[in-house]
Amino acid sequence: MTDAARESVQAALEQDDRPRIVSHLNPPPSYDLGDHPVPTGREETWRFTPLKRLRGLLDGEASDARLTWDQSVPEGVTVRTISQAEARELGEIAPNDRPAALAAANSGGATLVDVPAEAEVDEPVIIRLHGESVDDLVWGHLVLRFGHHSKATVVLVHTGSARYCAITTVLAGEGSQVNVLSLQDWDDDAVHLGRDAIQVGRDASVRHTSVSFGGDLVRMHANVEYSGPGGEAELLGLYFADEGQHLEHRLFADHNAPKTKSNVLYKGALQGQGAHTVWIGNVLIRQVAEGIETYEENRNLVLTEGCQADSVPNLEIETGEIEGAGHASATARFDDEQLFYLRSRGVSDKEARRLVLHGFFQDLIRKVGVPEIEERLTATVEDELAKNVLKGYEPVPT
Amino acid sequence: MSTLEIKDLQVSVATDDGPKEILKGVTLTIGDGETHAIMGPNGSGKSTLAYSIAGHPKYDITGGEVLLDGEDVLAMSVDERARAGMFLAMQYPVEVPGVSVSNFLRTAKTALDGEAPKLRTWVKDVNAALEQLNLDPTFGTRSVNEGFSGGEKKRHEIAQLELLNPKVAILDETDSGLDIDALKIVSEGVNRFRAQPGKGVLLITHYTRILRYIQPDQVHVFVDGRIAEQGGPELAEQLEAEGYDKYIKASAAAHG
Numbered sequence A: 001m002t003d004a005a006r007e008s009v010q011a012a013l014e015q016d017d018r019p020r021i022v023s024h025l026n027p028p029p030s031y032d033l034g035d036h037p038v039p040t041g042r043e044e045t046w047r048f049t050p051l052k053r054l055r056g057l058l059d060g061e062a063s064d065a066r067l068t069w070d071q072s073v074p075e076g077v078t079v080r081t082i083s084q085a086e087a088r089e090l091g092e093i094a095p096n097d098r099p100a101a102l103a104a105a106n107s108g109g110a111t112l113v114d115v116p117a118e119a120e121v122d123e124p125v126i127i128r129l130h131g132e133s134v135d136d137l138v139w140g141h142l143v144l145r146f147g148h149h150s151k152a153t154v155v156l157v158h159t160g161s162a163r164y165c166a167i168t169t170v171l172a173g174e175g176s177q178v179n180v181l182s183l184q185d186w187d188d189d190a191v192h193l194g195r196d197a198i199q200v201g202r203d204a205s206v207r208h209t210s211v212s213f214g215g216d217l218v219r220m221h222a223n224v225e226y227s228g229p230g231g232e233a234e235l236l237g238l239y240f241a242d243e244g245q246h247l248e249h250r251l252f253a254d255h256n257a258p259k260t261k262s263n264v265l266y267k268g269a270l271q272g273q274g275a276h277t278v279w280i281g282n283v284l285i286r287q288v289a290e291g292i293e294t295y296e297e298n299r300n301l302v303l304t305e306g307c308q309a310d311s312v313p314n315l316e317i318e319t320g321e322i323e324g325a326g327h328a329s330a331t332a333r334f335d336d337e338q339l340f341y342l343r344s345r346g347v348s349d350k351e352a353r354r355l356v357l358h359g360f361f362q363d364l365i366r367k368v369g370v371p372e373i374e375e376r377l378t379a380t381v382e383d384e385l386a387k388n389v390l391k392g393y394e395p396v397p398t
Numbered sequence B: 001m002s003t004l005e006i007k008d009l010q011v012s013v014a015t016d017d018g019p020k021e022i023l024k025g026v027t028l029t030i031g032d033g034e035t036h037a038i039m040g041p042n043g044s045g046k047s048t049l050a051y052s053i054a055g056h057p058k059y060d061i062t063g064g065e066v067l068l069d070g071e072d073v074l075a076m077s078v079d080e081r082a083r084a085g086m087f088l089a090m091q092y093p094v095e096v097p098g099v100s101v102s103n104f105l106r107t108a109k110t111a112l113d114g115e116a117p118k119l120r121t122w123v124k125d126v127n128a129a130l131e132q133l134n135l136d137p138t139f140g141t142r143s144v145n146e147g148f149s150g151g152e153k154k155r156h157e158i159a160q161l162e163l164l165n166p167k168v169a170i171l172d173e174t175d176s177g178l179d180i181d182a183l184k185i186v187s188e189g190v191n192r193f194r195a196q197p198g199k200g201v202l203l204i205t206h207y208t209r210i211l212r213y214i215q216p217d218q219v220h221v222f223v224d225g226r227i228a229e230q231g232g233p234e235l236a237e238q239l240e241a242e243g244y245d246k247y248i249k250a251s252a253a254a255h256g
């Protein structure tokens, strides 16, 4: 445990030693819109989000616009439409904020991606979702179900533009090995509110990766809870905010079962006037959750003036009987020593910066574990670097 | 041909209490094809000399000159110095997470030559360099200096020396922290480099050990930011027997 984490463990225990049921960081889940009032922007969970730029999404207007859906589904996996009631019966995780509740209410039905028990599917399920225009208001509803002891990968790719608000549940059965990746590669004006919630079965291991490059405003939740002991979750994220973009990632690991693990790593880069990123890492260790391990880390690289990276790790602890808990959060500029080392080998200042950034992300991309997408991620990062980073950057002679 | 001339070099660093003078006028010339050793106690300014010549932004040059074949090194940017033929093997090589050794080497080679190396010969050269330094072939896929042992870091620096093949190499305590086998391997690498005509070496070390494998033409004793004594290889043997004490006392007496 890091010193910082030990202190926060101590503080959390001293602050309140009564058993609590409800985390103050995370409102109780509910389908009832009455439980999720329209935010004013002053709420803890909304204070970083520029509500005006949601373009009226929170009004909850009905709409039957859809994103175009292009899927590649390997044998053994089925994809079909189910009703909202069926989604709930399958054990969908209820909405934890207003956008998720609106998506559940307005979707008119969900798409179920179903991986049967014990199926081992090597090839990833790839679903490409494309929007035509930001004028389209689209409600999305997904359930990804992985049967017990199955092994599969699901990739969701978002491109084009829309005002898209979706609720997604990942149900990882006992002993399953699940890899889910959501790529937000939108056009400049898109708005995307997404809630991914993951139920990790007994002894299951789930990797969830959220990658946000495009969009005017993207706000993604990745929530994890456990339905038994021995479950492991790895939450990865990568984001690159350019001028004027707001990219927000909210994590919640709810250790509600003993001997569970969560490991979070999100890395982001920011450049350009008004680029804003938000990372919230909430971890709750409930009283029953003895012997758990959690570690969360967020690293931001600020490339120019005029950017803001907010990074808030929160650890709420109701038991002292834990294996390990720690967090790290750092927002930095380029490291002079790294640049000096590279330049001392003849590499120009600009190329050295490009290389450091490439490495910063490559370090995470390597962990994603979807070769088909790894290449695309690397290419997209390279494009971003070529196109935007260092634009107008004048090396300082030294 | 390559000659490195350091003339009355004065260097300070910024501290909370204002600038602190570290190099107090250093003069030495590494003639064509020569190897010079700089020996001195910890804190005497050896790394400061190395970093200042390489252009580390932390150090302020307050006086003097550095010329490589007559060209003003101090007027060049860090990468220009490397492209002019300078190389620094660092005492503490820097980690660059996510950048593989092969990517790093290829990028450096391309920058130095102004064009990408021919793929087939380059891969062969890299593998040969790694093998000669007893580095595993998978070394190329690892992130630069990340998780390397102390010995691996130093051997990686010498692999770079051989692949990038500069005119003048400054080796800052490349020997420290190496066991005898690694020391031999590293020394052989340096000797291969300097067996080529016209290559200069400035070998910075705290110990005499490495000088048994790399014979210097001249030895300079460095104390408190100055050269306190210089001579031939026999000076190293004398230091081995007597240590730095006499020079430290003399320096304190002369300069306070």
Ligand SMILES: Nc1ncnc2c1ncn2[C@@H]1O[C@H](COP(=O)(O)OP(=O)(O)O)[C@@H](O)[C@H]1O
Residues within 6 Å of the ligand: B013, B014, B015, B020, B022, B040, B041, B042, B043, B044, B045, B046, B047, B048, B049
């Ligand atoms: N940033 C700094 N601030 C203050 N003192 C420094 C700084 N960098 C180096 N020094 C001082 O400069 C002196 C020389 O350091 P260095 O060149 O590293 O010596 P060596 O390599 O011979 O051990 C030491 O006394 C060291 O403490």
Ligand SMILES: [Mg+2]
Residues within 6 Å of the ligand: B046, B047, B048, B091, B172, B173
């Ligand atoms: Mg030193």
